[in-house]
Amino acid sequence: MNRPLILTSSAAIAAVLALAPLAFADAPKTKITQVAPKDLPAAVVKVVKAAAPTMTIKEAELKEREDRRYYDVEGTMPDGSEIEFDLLEKNGGWEIVETQRDIAWASAPKPVRDAAAASGKKITPVRVIESAQNDGMVIYELFAAGKPEEPSMEVSLKDGQVKVLEEVWPH
Incomplete structure (x- = not known):
């Protein structure tokens, strides 16, 4: 008789943790x-x-x-x-x-500040990194209070076009 496998939450967590190294084994x-x-x-x-x-x-x-x-x-x-x-x-x-380089949020270009405000994400950045790429694009990394490790939002600016990024910029 086949019975469905039902895992308790702790058993499910243990199973995921046991398999996690396999998921990252091929990661560079x-x-x-x-x-x-x-x-x-x-x-x-x-x-x-x-x-x-x-x-x-x-x-x-x-x-x-x-x-x-x-x-x-x-x-x-x-x-x-x-x-x-x-x-x-x-x-x-x-x-x-x-x-x-770190910059004050007030010194970021107005279109970048406007795009961040219009995104619907309520972020008041406590740190902003301006990251100039060698192709002319500038990425603004916005860090929220209490979250110093990863930006809470990134906004790109290139050739006058501003975009709130959905994924973390690779550099």
Whole structure:
């Protein structure tokens, strides 16, 4: 006689947790290595200094995933503001693919603020990261109070077009 399998909530949770490693077994792994500023390759420093000559490099990470290598290089500007460059290794050289800096929400472009307000999501950002992509797009990452790990909303701006993103931007 076939009887349906009925799991209690704790048994269901245990089953999901037991299978979870299988779901992520094929997911690409990212190897992250801390790199002291003095140990950065000269080619990486040259690209960063070309973009921000007065930046003081404070820390860096090398990220390796799926045959790609990235450097995240963080530092400060003379006015104390922080800036971060994400560089991707391409054809034996390094290219900035993203530039990030914190900004005040009031200094975000009005169309971006308007789109966020019109989205229906009631977010008063306590932190805003302006993330300039190398294709001219700018992503505004809005962080809500008490949620510092992931943005609660992202809004893109490119060629005057503004869009509230439904998925997290990949960089």
